[in-house]
Amino acid sequence: MTVIVRGPDDSIRVMCKGADSIILPRLKSTAQHVKKTESFLEGYSKEGLRTLLIAEKVVSEDVY
Secondary structure, eight states, rough: OOEEEETTTTEEEEEEEEEEHHGGOOOOOOHHHHHHHHHHHHHHHTTTTTEEEEEEEEOOOTOO
């Protein structure tokens, strides 16, 4: 699921939620952040919990 919102500062943000298998490969993040996130997700899944990730990107007016 994806939404586009304009913030009070007039920034345009694209926010997306989804499964880790979909979101993680698309992130522009450091390996350190990804590994730490994956370890949290693994811990939650061992407890039987379901998880979703949220990603956000600020885009220009032209991209919007």
